[in-house]
Amino acid sequence: MSLAGSLDHPRPQPHVHYRDATGANMRFDEAASRREWFEQRLAPLMDRLYGTALRLTRNPADAEDIVAEAVTKAWTQLDRLRDAQCFEGWLFHILTNTFVSEWRRRRCRPQPGGDDATEPSELDSASFTLFQQLHQPFLLWWGSLEDQFFNGLLQEDLERALDALPDAYRVTIVLVEVQGYTYEEVARLLGVPLGTVRSRLNRARCRLQKALWEHAREAGMVYHEGDGGTQR
């Protein structure tokens, strides 16, 4: 694999497109065709809608509520959708707004037994990178520790690490890395300055990577032959 060749698509594609497309009308001759049209487009998105809601809320019941509410809003506002091609991005934007409204409402109330609603700050290890822990400047005969790490990393490990992040960090990283929002869009959605989005994202990544590193060591996912571990 050449370096140039593998860089053809180095950046992830955002999942959200045409988010603000509203205002014109799609007409349906009969209610049945409208329902059929809606359900045909909704069905392939359900796992991503639910998964995104689950990452945002951390709670299956809350995720189901958010998805059901977003789908209901989309159905009742379908006449406002300008372009059928925009349906997916439009629906995900409704989902996000539904979550953010509920999240803000809950943050105004005292959180039982937790400090998740506060702005996380001083406990962060902002300089930690997983890559620095794993990367060896030479080839190991059994392969690279990076590959070993990714091969051993299960989706549930990652979900657990994401869910363990403080609310403000988790929501920011999910909006950017799962949903593909720009930093400016996240700032607008959450009503915080752009700098806050950047710092939350940076801290979220550091915490996430540190948690994954600790998990990898505890689970024996990375093993450096001869010294019982990879810690330097």
Add this chain to the structure above:
Amino acid sequence: MSPRALSCEEVIERLFDYLDRELDPQQAADIEWHLQRCHDCFTRAEFERRLRDRVAATGTVKAPPRLQQRIRTLLDRFDESGTRQ
């Protein structure tokens, strides 16, 4: 648009902005130009991209059948009441 030579420190500093598509085309081209020539930075970029892809994949989880049913029921109710807006 000719790429500007960046140091490894500059590239690593902007790496997440690059992966998050936050850079303008000139800045992105500068990063890409460096990554095509620097194995260390390329390796780091590839690692962060792989991890980012794995995080993105956590946004897809099989929707429970009861949610699918709940949505069908909601749409049925709208149909029955003839309510759209």
